[in-house]
Amino acid sequence: MPELPEVEITRRSIEPRIAGRTITCVTVRDPRLRWPVPARLPRLLAGRTVQRVARRAKYLLLECDGGTLILHLGMSGSLRILERQQDPGRHDHLDIAFGSRLLRLRDPRRFGSVLWHTGGPAQHRLLRGLGVEPLEEAFCGDLVYRLTRGRQTAIKPFLMNQAIVVGVGNIYASESLFGARIDPRTRAGTLARTRCERLAAAVKGTLNRALAAGGSTLRDFAAADGRQGYFQLETFVYGRAGEPCRVCGGAVREIRQGQRSTCFCPGCQR
DNA sequence: CACCACTCCTGCCCGC
DNA sequence: TGCGGGCAGGAGTGGT
Numbered sequence: 001m002p003e004l005p006e007v008e009i010t011r012r013s014i015e016p017r018i019a020g021r022t023i024t025c026v027t028v029r030d031p032r033l034r035w036p037v038p039a040r041l042p043r044l045l046a047g048r049t050v051q052r053v054a055r056r057a058k059y060l061l062l063e064c065d066g067g068t069l070i071l072h073l074g075m076s077g078s079l080r081i082l083e084r085q086q087d088p089g090r091h092d093h094l095d096i097a098f099g100s101r102l103l104r105l106r107d108p109r110r111f112g113s114v115l116w117h118t119g120g121p122a123q124h125r126l127l128r129g130l131g132v133e134p135l136e137e138a139f140c141g142d143l144v145y146r147l148t149r150g151r152q153t154a155i156k157p158f159l160m161n162q163a164i165v166v167g168v169g170n171i172y173a174s175e176s177l178f179g180a181r182i183d184p185r186t187r188a189g190t191l192a193r194t195r196c197e198r199l200a201a202a203v204k205g206t207l208n209r210a211l212a213a214g215g216s217t218l219r220d221f222a223a224a225d226g227r228q229g230y231f232q233l234e235t236f237v238y239g240r241a242g243e244p245c246r247v248c249g250g251a252v253r254e255i256r257q258g259q260r261s262t263c264f265c266p267g268c269q270r
Numbered sequence: 271c272a273c274c275a276c277t278c279c280t281g282c283c284c285g286c
Numbered sequence: 287t288g289c290g291g292g293c294a295g296g297a298g299t300g301g302t
Contacts, residue, residue, distance in 0.1 A: 001295065034278075034298085058296080075295050076280075091280090109279045111296065126298085153273065162297070170295065259275070260295075 002073045004134070004167025005210035007058045010079050014103060015053035017081050018062070021098040022049045030093040034074060034113040037094065044116050045069065045096065056121065057130050057166030067118040070126070074111025080104050131164040134203050139165065141197030148188040148196065155191065156184035157258045159203070168203060172210065174238045174263045176203040183269045184262045185255075237263040 026042035048064040062069040082102040094105040159173045179202030241254035250267035
């Protein structure tokens with residue numbers, strides 16, 4: 001379940017190993033991802049040079065001469081660098097070769113996507129409508145305050161709406177709301193300014209801590225799948241229904257919001 | 271618009 | 287030990 005920190009850590013780990021290198025061969029073993037991987041992908045990519053690896057929301061952008069390969073890891077996707085050919089596992093659907101070095105995509109649940117796009121990546125239909133990056137300066141209490149005005153929806157699904165703020169998935173949404181001491185059921189539009197400040201700070205803090213935790217394993221990331229950094233992070237509420245809150249000791253509760261589980265501490269979050 | 275439910279898929283966990 | 291069933295979740299899509 002890569003969220004923004006896992007995707008960013010993946011980006012940092014692969015960029016230095018593929019930027020400036022030329023794609024020699026592309027192997028699609030199973031094209032059945034979120035959308036079918038185009039059959040002409042190998043022909044489209046061969047001979048192109050990766051200039052840089054960027055990220056927008058949870059999308060990785062392999063910016064090449066003449067176009068961008070847009071990757072999304074979905075629920076279970078991971079990328080790894082191999083220095084030499086290795087037998088692919090059952091879910092290793094795609095290899096991009098740079099000489100003997102390989103970038104290999106594994107995705108058991110196949111919710112990920114691989115798309116080729118010519119022209120500016122920002123103009124792609126999947127990227128056009130995305131909201132603000134939570135780790136950028138523009139994302140602040142004042143912006144959260146303005147974005148929430150008039151919104152009737154609960155703050156938890158609001159936070160997870162990628163058209164508003166990107167990169168905050170189910171786990172970090174719950175964790176951030178705990179950090180801000182806000183009840184996930186609160187209607188977004190009713191949050192006072194100070195609570196918006198707390199929320200913006202909590203989102204940044206949660207994501208940055210996850211980044212730091214993942215960053216610490218970056219050295220071995222050659223072999224990594226995004227989980228490594230991810231499961232190192234001790235959660236305050238997510239996945240802890242019925243267990244004692246780490247702050248007040250009260251029982252953590254689990255509810256459903258928009259077909260998603262939400263965990264929170266009724267004692268700490270108001 | 272704003273909001274909501276549905277959908278894709280496989281690994282994992284539970285109960286029998 | 288095996289098997290069926292339920293659940294998890296990102297985010298696009300389509301309905302109200």
